[in-house]
Amino acid sequence: MRTFALLKSPAVRDSLGIGVAVGAAGLAFGTAAVAAGLSPAQALFLSLFAFTGASQFALVGVIAGGGSLVAGVLGALLLGARNTLYGLRLADLLGWRGARRALAAHGVIDETAAITLAQSDRTSARTAFVTTYAVLGSFWVVTTLAGALATERVSDMDAFGLDAVGPAIFLGLLWPRLREGGGRAWLIAVAGAGIALAATPLLPPGVPVLLAASAALVALVRPVGTAPTTATEPAEEARA
Amino acid sequence: MTLWIALIATAAGCYLLKFAGLSAPRRLLDNPWLQRFATAVPLALLAALITVEALRGDGQALSWDTARMAGLGAAVLALVLRAPFLVVIVAAAATTAGLRALGAG
Numbered sequence: 001m002r003t004f005a006l007l008k009s010p011a012v013r014d015s016l017g018i019g020v021a022v023g024a025a026g027l028a029f030g031t032a033a034v035a036a037g038l039s040p041a042q043a044l045f046l047s048l049f050a051f052t053g054a055s056q057f058a059l060v061g062v063i064a065g066g067g068s069l070v071a072g073v074l075g076a077l078l079l080g081a082r083n084t085l086y087g088l089r090l091a092d093l094l095g096w097r098g099a100r101r102a103l104a105a106h107g108v109i110d111e112t113a114a115i116t117l118a119q120s121d122r123t124s125a126r127t128a129f130v131t132t133y134a135v136l137g138s139f140w141v142v143t144t145l146a147g148a149l150a151t152e153r154v155s156d157m158d159a160f161g162l163d164a165v166g167p168a169i170f171l172g173l174l175w176p177r178l179r180e181g182g183g184r185a186w187l188i189a190v191a192g193a194g195i196a197l198a199a200t201p202l203l204p205p206g207v208p209v210l211l212a213a214s215a216a217l218v219a220l221v222r223p224v225g226t227a228p229t230t231a232t233e234p235a236e237e238a239r240a
Numbered sequence: 241m242t243l244w245i246a247l248i249a250t251a252a253g254c255y256l257l258k259f260a261g262l263s264a265p266r267r268l269l270d271n272p273w274l275q276r277f278a279t280a281v282p283l284a285l286l287a288a289l290i291t292v293e294a295l296r297g298d299g300q301a302l303s304w305d306t307a308r309m310a311g312l313g314a315a316v317l318a319l320v321l322r323a324p325f326l327v328v329i330v331a332a333a334a335t336t337a338g339l340r341a342l343g344a345g
Contacts, residue, residue, distance in 0.1 A: 021324055028329045042247055049251035052258075054282065059250055061293055069246040073253070079285050080254040085278045087261020088269045094262075105259035161336030164311030167294040168332035171312065174286040175319045185283050192284030193291040200292055201300055212288030219280030220273055 011115075011124040015131035018111050022053075023139020025169075029056055030147025032166055035157045036064035040148035047144035051137065052109050054173050055080040061166050062206040071206025078213055086113035093117065093125045107133035184219070191215035311336030 026047060033043035038060060046056045055076035062072030087108045093116065096104050112132045119125040154160055178185050192215035199208035268274060294312055297303030314335035318328040 025325050042243065045247055046251065050254045052254050055250065055254055058289060061289060065296055069242060073246050073249050075285065076250045077253045077257065079282060080257045082278055082282050083258045084261035087258055088264055088266060091262050092266060101262055102259065105262045106255060108258040108261060159337060159340060161311055161333035161340065164308050164332040164336040165329055167290045167312055168315040168329050170286050170289045171315050172319065172325050172328045174290065177283055181283065188280050188283045189287035192287040196288035196292050200302055205300065209285060209288045209292060212284050213281055215284035216277055216280035219276040
């Protein structure tokens with residue numbers, strides 16, 4: 001009966017929903033990783049330890065394009081830097097120290113931040129964080145392995161349209177940010193795409209994407225959106 | 241072997257970035273420049289990744305693949321209809337695969 005009562009808590013319900021839905025996207029990661037030439041063990045390693053979708057996809061994307069590994073790692077870390085910002089916001093709300101904080105750090109990603117920051121008190125914030133982290137994390141790891149093992153048996157990636165999976169994933173990650181960010185967000189995205197496109201024929205794979213990060217400097221000229229306080233709220237941003 | 245080093249570096253770096261946020265002094269959050277830049281970087285990077293992967297050819301060449309672009313169109317349509325993440329991905333792959341089976345692209 002206690003489980004039943006727990007399920008009625010909005011913090012747990014939201015966390016379960018997001019955890020299952022997003023965790024299942026590990027299938028797409030396992031697929032993309034093996035299509036890029038990683039072994040299932042390597043795909044699993046990234047999902048277990050890097051545990052931040054966009055960075056993982058960015059790294060295997062560069063590997064698939066035959067790009068330099070250094071550029072791939074740098075791109076992944078640049079994308080992972082937004083988790084630092086989530087951590088800053090979560091620190092006071094969760095209020096963990098020592099070993100607990102060290103363990104919780106691993107779980108700081110878009111979805112756990114969005115769900116946790118939507119809670120008003122520490123107890124429900126901790127419940128929401130732990131539930132989302134546990135459910136999403138275990139789904140992500142298991143579906144990564146499933147996607148990787150299934151893709152290993154596919155001989156012709158293109159026949160299954162797997163080359164469309166990578167860009168579709170990035171589109172799915174970008175979309176909620178564009179919707180929340182308004183005109184300024186579109187400007188930064190279009191500038192980033194333009195820089196990458198212009199640089200691709202000239203520079204080794206992976207480098208044009210790094211160069212595109214400079215488009216974010218546009219954000220420093222004037223605030224993103226009309227109300228900076230809401231435009232930078234990850235709880236709004238990631239809920240889509 | 242070098243690939244493993246890249247994977248380990250990525251995993252370690254991603255963890256340290258998360259840990260730094262949870263441990264850093266909170267007044268860093270009050271810096272509006274840092275906030276804006278950190279919010280904008282993923283926008284630029286994700287848009288760049290979409291473009292580069294959608295138009296990937298051999299090596300550094302760009303190429304237009306009609307079946308792949310139609311797959312991306314299907315993904316956009318699914319996003320407009322507010323479909324779940326996984327449906328968006330499957331729509332893209334299925335459209336691309338379907339068109340190729342029909343001989344396009």
